[in-house]
Amino acid sequence: MPASQYLQSRRRIVAAGPHEIFELLSDPAMHPVIDGSGTVRASRGAAEKLVLGSTFGMDMRLGVPYRITNRVVEFEQDKLIAWRHFNGHRWRYELEPVAGGTLVTETWDASRLRYKWVLRPLGFTRSTGPNMERTLERLAAHFAPEPR
Template sequence: MSHSRYLQTRRRFIPAAAPHEVFELLTNPEMHPVIDGSGTVRASSSRSQRLTLGSEFGMQMRLGVPYRISNTVVEFEQDRTIAWRHFSGHRWRYELEPQGSGTLVSETWDASRLRHQWMLRLLGFTRRTGPNMERTLERLAAQFPGRAE
């Protein structure tokens, strides 16, 4: 687990879930509100059924007030890695590693390249992101009933 303020990673093992199954869920933007542990992702406004490298997709969000955010898939390796970048430059990355009969999922939030990092700290993102990622991974694991650790 990384503890840098602007680069945080959390991991969770999902027993009996193959990397392909987890990857298919992550590449479906309709599932992002279902697994979101922050409570801010409300709905996909994407026309894309499945994300691939270069896909642009939007999310209806709510953090006090409703807003919309645009994302672009910037990393994509089938059944291994998917990452998207928000307009402001920070990234969300999921890495999948087969382990025995399950998958180790690593979720990383990388805001290390942002120019206005102080805003994230001021708004509490640096404090809340780690616990929110843990809830996201818990909700992701719950999509594979009877398999969650």
């Protein structure tokens, strides 16, 4: 399978500043609000803002309910946050101020996975890109101005 299937990114301009977006991304309780995959149900544990090295649990559902623990592996306040779980998937959000808001780049990096063979039969290599697009749509909608 091409390496690009294991490393995918999507971008979108969000009408909010990097600080506001970073505050949302660093709050695990908000992850179900923006999740475009439909798998993230709720955060587990203390409601603390994430920092480098933080671990946080999520209640998930992909056919059946399960729990997963993530660790923050990249962190630059208001610019970059990334976490991974036991199998090595890495989710990264990069924030760049631009005219009209912030360019948000979401990246799914499965290039270092221990068990890559499970991704294809489960459909992750096909569904991840569209799911990231929906996540960025939901993120943008969260910060969209209220209609008058």
